[in-house]
Amino acid sequence: MTWIILLVCIPLVVGAVAVVTVRDLLSAIILEGVVSLSAAVLFLVLGALDVAITQAVVGCGLTTAVFLYSWRRLPEKAREVSHD
Amino acid sequence: MTRLLAALVPLGIVGMIAFFLFTGETGDRMFRGRSELGDTFSRRAVRSDPPNRLGPGSRGLENAAANTVTAIVLDYRGFDTLGEVTVLFAAVAGAGLALFGRRRRRGKAAPVTPSSLILTAAAPWVFLFLFVVGFAIVLHGHLTPGGGFPGGALLAAGLVLLMSASGHESSARRLHLLEGLSGFAFVAVGVAGLVWRDSFLAHFGDAGALGAFWSAPVTILLYLIIGLKVSAELTNAVRTLANVEDPTTEEVP
Structure with a gap:
């Protein structure tokens, strides 16, 4: 059980760090979805089924969709983040 | 000084209200009332004495929702859920x-980019799957974890997928109608409880057998209403956010 949780936490933590360090905005949006999906799997493993469904749908589906819709509106040069 | 006063006066008023609410007779009634409700619920739903032990098929209950959390959220604390939906x-x-008003002023429709073949080909099938699973979760809210809120979100995800695949937005008027009607239906069910039973949102009608699909009919009805309302609202929210003009692109002539 503990090992499954730790296994699920790897993409969660790595993805969360990658979201704020990656340069391309589209990659950041997709990584944010991956983080949400890992959190949903974590909730599933911990036995909170309804929370897992909500996290998967709202966190991974709808939020990512909203971000992608906004990303589509950005001009080319705004699609990359500069970490100075 | 005036700023300090402006902060102190509301704080004082809130403190006075809290003092009168939580002390004396009112507070007594509040907390005693809560424990009374807890006692009532445990006597009716979770009693453990063997001759009266509840299990699948038990009848004659106040609310036969096998999912106790649902029974509390939609029946005993149904008013809170109405507030949550609000x-x-x-x-x-x-x-x-905040967002749609600005778009109206500009009077410019969002540019539509053609969707990819993968999306347009797969969207109807994924939508069908999400539709069936969403309604299954909504309709089994009284038996299993889930219910109107997650199920409604699933339905909304399906609608958003269909929306982004077909390129044109679903009708705002229909979404608003569904939203308003379901909100009205929630209150109507509550008033029906007030008419046929003793309180707003009380469970009326035959509760049925514990664990059966057709048990706790009012709970099923309320979760169906909530599912429809949440799906309409979330779809509408994504629709609104997707159609907003970006200020940086408007500068370009």
């Missing part, structure tokens, strides 16, 4: 007011 409505309405 909060969701207010959030979506606020987002729409």
